[in-house]
Amino acid sequence: MKKYLIGIALIPTLIAGCSTLPKGQTTAAAEKFVNELVVSGVPQECALFFGAFRGRLARGSTSLKWLWVTDVTQDCKVRAALQSDENPPREEELRNGAIHNGVLSFHCGMISPNTDCRFERSGEDIHFNAIFPGDGASGNRAILERI
Numbered sequence: 596m597k598k599y600l601i602g603i604a605l606i607p608t609l610i611a612g613c614s615t616l617p618k619g620q621t622t623a624a625a626e627k628f629v630n631e632l633v634v635s636g637v638p639q640e641c642a643l644f645f646g647a648f649r650g651r652l653a654r655g656s657t658s659l660k661w662l663w664v665t666d667v668t669q670d671c672k673v674r675a676a677l678q679s680d681e682n683p684p685r686e687e688e689l690r691n692g693a694i695h696n697g698v699l700s701f702h703c704g705m706i707s708p709n710t711d712c713r714f715e716r717s718g719e720d721i722h723f724n725a726i727f728p729g730d731g732a733s734g735n736r737a738i739l740e741r742i
Contacts (some may be wrong), residue, residue: 632667641671641694644714648721648739649681662714662721662739664699665689677703677712714739 632642648662663684666674671694676684692701699721703712709728714721721739 636669637667638669638671640697640716641667641673643716644673644694644699644721647683647742649742650721650723650737650739652735652737660723660737660739662723663689667694671695673699673701675699675701 629639629642629645632645633639644664645667646664649659651658652660658679659681661678661681662675663678664673664675665684666672666689673692673694674689675692676688676690678684678688690701690703692699694700697715699714700711702709703725704710707728711726711728713724713726715724716722717738719741721741723735723737723739725735
């Protein structure tokens, strides 16, 4: 099994070039990285999660949340972070996760370290849902846009 890591240092470059593009238009930089992942054997449904996305939570916070997916493997394992600022995550902030049946999930640390964050693609956007530990109740939601 090969592992493909797109360096976190490249993500700010990817972000800088795409902040002015209209919603729904994937940047050439993001598309290039996704295509390279697919060519290298990463399934397209997994490669499409690579990059950075942002959006506002439906409740509890008025600030933007940023989803960073910096590593995608051929077996759809990822390194990802959900953050409250636009700065790329440090290595220690990244969490291990996986994509299964088109849904990315990892423990994102909202409210509790074991909060399960789930992300499902819908076109260019990602629908986010937090599942809090204990009762399994659905928590906060958001629609995140590729940036």
